[in-house]
Amino acid sequence: MAPNAFSAYVRSAPRRSLNAVDESIEGQISQWREYVLRRGTLGAAEVDELEDHLRTQVADLGETGLSPDEALLVAVKRMGNLDDLTREFAREHSERLWKQLVLTGTPEPDDRSRRRDFWMMMGYAVAAAVAIKIPALFGREFADDDGFYIRNVGLLVLALLAAYFAHRRRLRGPGLVWLVVLFAMGAVFANLHPFESGGSTELLVGLHLPVFLWLLVGFSYLSADWRSGHRRMDFVRFTGEWFIYYVLIALGGGVLLMVLSATFAAIGIETVEVVESWLVPCGVAGASVVAAWLVEAKQSVIENMAPVLTRVFTPLFAAMFLASVVALIWTGNAIDVERDLLILLDVSLIVVLGLLLYSVSARERTAPPTLNDYLQLVLVVSALVLDVLALAAILSRISEFGFTPNRTAGLGMNLILAVNLGWSAWLSLGFLRRRRPLAALEKWQTDYIPVYALWGAVVTVAFPPLFGYA
């Protein structure tokens, strides 16, 4: 950012009529505030302090006869180059990232409630760890292969996560009843059907039920606001950040377990049993709550991480998909409907959707299109082409050999993705041609979210009986 970009920015703000001057300066101050906050180095309290300075300066200058507008310009200029200022703050607070993660640090006024939140989170994390071990009382072991955990692991973990948010958000009344009822129904459908052990429908339920339940967690997370598109976008952000935290915790946990096993092996004690049936399941369950809490409590740490990752990976995935499309056209081969390949393809399409959702959520609404937006369109269109090719492959397979649970699930999912990607491509094209606001794309994405939940529910409820629990 050029040294005085903000001054230029303020100057370009439209002049208002005289009696609206104070209001206009309020708007400019809050713009300035947002502008500083967005850089991420300064916390809200520090910006409060700077804002107080700015206001006092404006009031002081106003007494010497400057208009509020002019006074604000001078005050902002005197505040100095924001790049230098944030660098100075960053140097002073370089320890902050780590301090925030390890929870020490000097107590601040609102620290008591923060500590209460911490213990509440610990309670739910422990409860999740216990919940996942309860089936062991009835002889179901995590390491067993009988499919019980395939169907129920998501249920056990996400129920506690949803309960955690319901508690935090003080969810009451019909909302709470719905949440409990839907979770109970999830539990019923996951366990009621006489699944053939190791069959496809069991695995499909294991994959699709958590999608539905995750959106229930979203319902709990947003409590009363779940209908608002903006708030749904918050849940999308939460999901991305939660995922990053979860991966980080999982990586750390993996290293810890490796060191632990190696150490005990050196002492001559076998730990495989303990690790497999206690540490891994309890860690998997507890970490979900911890990650959710970290997203909330440490919002400013990773907040800037997910958009950066999106930025980095949008062009890379665009290049990969483009290369695949070119390769398909070049060789003239149809997509081979190997199950693994299709799953791989679906996973990468979901990643594309995630990238799209994320870059929309992190983007400034009013900024004009940038190179990144064009890359995003390339990404979406090439993903759409691949998706349509995969659809064609699945359909030809179905017409030849008939419906199977996996093919039907693949068909449904690819259709859902194709509809989303197709309309998203159209909307982003409209945005790039400046025919439509970016908000249209955002609205489309947030409106589409319930479709995933619905599909997850359909697969869970209807597929097992439809395909004879195979």
Next chain:
Amino acid sequence: MRIGKDLVAASAGPLVMAILAEGESYGYAILKRVSELSGGKLVWTDGMLYPLLHRLHRLGYLEAKWNAPQVGRRRRYYRITPAGRKALADQRTQWMVVDEALRGAWHQMRSALTSAPLPGGA
């Protein structure tokens, strides 16, 4: 006249602490006092005061608290701590040594200039 960056940076800490030794204060008022004390010659970039205040706070030389009035915006006040006073006294002796040395040097320079003009300077 513009005072060099390094000199400003070196003197800012003791100056702020000395001002706070007069009584508790907040950012904007501290800056006004600095400008008053220097007759308007010492001008800082306003924003830079705050990282400095935070550093002194971290070192334990200052205490900070938010004052939230019934009406209006909250404001952060700073006050010097006993440790701060000790550090200030210490820095004061250091500055006085520097000051004395410089005075001596200026004095010597002046007398050297008056008694023996530079060669070729006639």
